[in-house]
Every structure is written in C-alpha cells, then in structure tokens.
Amino acid sequence: MEAALKKVNAITTRNIPFAKHSIEELQSVKNQFENTLKHYELNIKQQSDNNKHYKATQETARLYLSHFIQVLLFASERGEINGGLKYYGSLLDLGGKVPALNTEQEILEWGRTIVNGEQNRVRQGGSAIYSPSIALVKFKLEEFSDAAIFQQNLKRNTLRAFEKMQQLRKTTNDFISQLWTEIESHLELEAGSEEEKRALAEEFGIVYVLRRKERKLLQQQEEVENVEEPKEEISLEGKAEEKPTFVQRDLFMQFN
Structure with missing residues (x-):
C-alpha cells in the first residue's frame, strides 16, 4: 500500500x-x-x-x-x-x-x-x-x-x-x-508482454511469487532453451557441395 x-x-x-x-x-x-x-x-x-x-x-x-x-x-x-x-x-x-x-x-x-x-x-x-x-x-x-x-x-x-x-x-x-x-x-x-506488465505492476507494490510447480516448469523451459539443437552426423566424403541437414525434435516433451 x-x-x-x-x-x-x-x-x-x-x-x-x-x-x-x-x-x-x-x-x-x-x-x-x-x-x-x-x-x-x-x-x-x-x-x-x-x-x-x-x-x-x-x-x-x-x-x-x-x-x-x-x-x-x-x-x-x-x-x-x-x-x-x-x-x-x-x-x-x-x-x-x-x-x-x-x-x-x-x-x-x-x-x-x-x-x-x-x-x-x-x-x-x-x-x-x-x-x-x-x-x-x-x-x-x-x-x-x-x-x-x-x-x-x-x-x-x-x-x-x-x-x-x-x-x-x-x-x-x-x-x-x-x-x-x-x-x-x-x-x-x-504492457506489451507479460514481463513488462509484471515490471509495471511491481512499481505499485505488487510482488509476484512463483509457486513450486511454476518455478519447476520455468526451470525446465530454461533448460530446454539452453540445449543445443542436436545434429545428425553426416559423412561429407564425396558430397563436398552438400550442406549438413538438421534433425528437428520436440525437446520440450522430454521434460514432461
């Protein structure tokens, strides 16, 4: 107040x-x-x-x-x-x-x-x-x-x-x-984003506290974002002009 x-x-x-x-x-x-x-x-x-x-x-x-x-x-x-x-x-x-x-x-x-x-x-x-x-x-x-x-x-x-x-x-x-x-x-x-809204709200004394499950989910999301996208090993022998391709995976599903 x-x-x-x-x-x-x-x-x-x-x-x-x-x-x-x-x-x-x-x-x-x-x-x-x-x-x-x-x-x-x-x-x-x-x-x-x-x-x-x-x-x-x-x-x-x-x-x-x-x-x-x-x-x-x-x-x-x-x-x-x-x-x-x-x-x-x-x-x-x-x-x-x-x-x-x-x-x-x-x-x-x-x-x-x-x-x-x-x-x-x-x-x-x-x-x-x-x-x-x-x-x-x-x-x-x-x-x-x-x-x-x-x-x-x-x-x-x-x-x-x-x-x-x-x-x-x-x-x-x-x-x-x-x-x-x-x-x-x-x-x-x-506010343009959730983070901006919270920052503005905190100026009025509103303090946000994440619940345990929310903290855990946020931590999992950060871990997912920090994991490098895995690459498929490709032999370039005889394929000098071809570029390596990337394998798309749903990494977030690994943490659920």
Whole structure:
C-alpha cells in the first residue's frame, strides 16, 4: 500500500491504473492498518515491560510466604504454637512440608490461608511470629496481587488488540486483492508482454511469487532453451557441395 501511494503521488491522475475513489480508500485503509498495528505493538511492549515487575513481585511474595511457613512449622514442632496448625487450612495434612508455591494461584491462595490463619490464631491469644511478621508477608502478597491484576489487564488489552488486528487484516487483504486486480486489468492494455506488465505492476507494490510447480516448469523451459539443437552426423566424403541437414525434435516433451 505504501508503494502504491508513492507511485500515485508521482504520476498524473490520468495514468493511475485504478478507480479514483480507491485513492482515498487506499489512504484510509493504510492509516487504519498502521494505527491498529502500532496499538497492538504498544500493548505487547507494555505487557513485556511489566512482566519483569510482575515476576519480581511474584518471587518476593513466594519467598516471604515460604519463609513464614517454615518458621511456623519449626515453632509448631517445638510446641510453641497454641492450637497447633488447625488455623492454617490443610497445612497440617502436608506432614510438616512447605506447600507448593510455584504458580500465581498457589501463592495467592496459600497466602490468604496463612494470613487469615495467623490473624485468627493471634486473636485467640497466640504469640505473633516474627522474621518475617505476618504484616510484612501480607504487604508483599498484596503487592504481588496488584501486579498480577495489572498484568492480567495488559494481557486482555493485548488479546483485544490482536483480535482487532486479525479482523482488520482480512478486510485489508480483501482491499489489496481488489486493488491488485484493478491494476493488472489496466496494465494488460498498456504492457506489451507479460514481463513488462509484471515490471509495471511491481512499481505499485505488487510482488509476484512463483509457486513450486511454476518455478519447476520455468526451470525446465530454461533448460530446454539452453540445449543445443542436436545434429545428425553426416559423412561429407564425396558430397563436398552438400550442406549438413538438421534433425528437428520436440525437446520440450522430454521434460514432461
């Protein structure tokens, strides 16, 4: 589309090989496609840039939560936790092991369980655990939760931009196909040969790509053209005035 617009601006209106109303449509389609593409690329960049912060807050929250659970388990093993581990969901069922904290969901779900459990235990008269404190663990989990929500919003924005890009790509391709047909139809009248028509069309941004079978056939034709016409061996003895004759053969049939 960019090449077509440049070519249109460089020639007179009379020589434009497609309808005049298509010029404005070409500019509109090009601008809309470029703006949508830039918006999509911007969303991808924002998601990628924020992902570093998201991963950092995730690792910090996982680390603080894991350390708190380890301290909690050690204190319970020493008998320092009144009521044992009954406040902390299914933590007691893990046999003294730290639960898996590998995914966003695992960190946030176990985080809520541990924070609520510790707050309930302390309200029942239990001694608070420090290094780290539950307040600090809760703060790190909230930071991670906010980062996760923001990252999900960026993902949704990127997905919407991608879907819009896919829809626009189809309508843009339809317009390019229409423009391509108009240009070729016009150049059929101007070009003296197929090669000349393609050369003129390429000035408007049309790029021709041969299919595999077409490339193979073209290669075969070139090989045929490069083969010298075979000659029949003739003895010139006693026939000095006679000229040698050539044998005519259909060489192209050899390659089919």
